[in-house]
Amino acid sequence: MNVAEFRAVLLADPGAALHLMLPDGDFVPAHFHVTEVGRVQKDFMDCGGTRRSVVSCLLQVWVANDTAHRLTAGKLASILNLAAPLLGSDDLVVEVEYERDAVSQFPIAFAEMTPAGVLFHLGRKHTDCLAPDKCGVSGCAPASNGAKSGCC
Template structure:
């Protein structure tokens, strides 16, 4: 979801609700502690220089159980960050604390914002020699072994 999309959605909501993909809700007393833009310049394993830019929201739970972030307040925080920091219209990445800081993509299901699990991937599969998922072929050996040992051919 891009920043422009959340700005269109927020005025239509009564409450801001974030939900993880597993169905767990972010506690309703969360705070948005940061809104910013992150620029990442890196080189992939194939030697290609890449640039990535995301708008970052950081969610944090405090012991402030009376706190409820309303859509208008979040919209004001977004506008302020655009004015003060020059944040561009880019994809939103959400940081949220679980056992460690997790990074999530953001979607909207018509009622709640969904924190979608991010996955790593090789950006230069052609240069790495890793076969694409559609090209992978597996052969099944006719011989069966009761135990899988090194060089047995079972795995």
């Protein structure tokens, strides 16, 4: 889900409560705070020597002991609007950063309106070889003949 889609969901029912469902079916506690809205740019070289760049909108979510706190869809839309000049684009993919055992980032897979409010389903990120054509095998294993493939 990109920033424009995310904002549209929030503005569809500004008074709605927000719920975040993790990929394993657990929920982020309802009293979460959004402590940061950031534009994150990752510039890197893949294992085949191609230079790449990925830019996203990252919402950092934090849970405090103020269990009465609730963030509405409209309030989060206002926070997102404050960050618009920083983000620079409504096409950025939105991800949620949340800490349980470790700090993890989850793309927002989709949203649904429920009687309890807006439910955002968080997806998983996966690692993968970005240069399979240079590696010559799926799974990005080193060349069996010892030749330098530039991969793994």
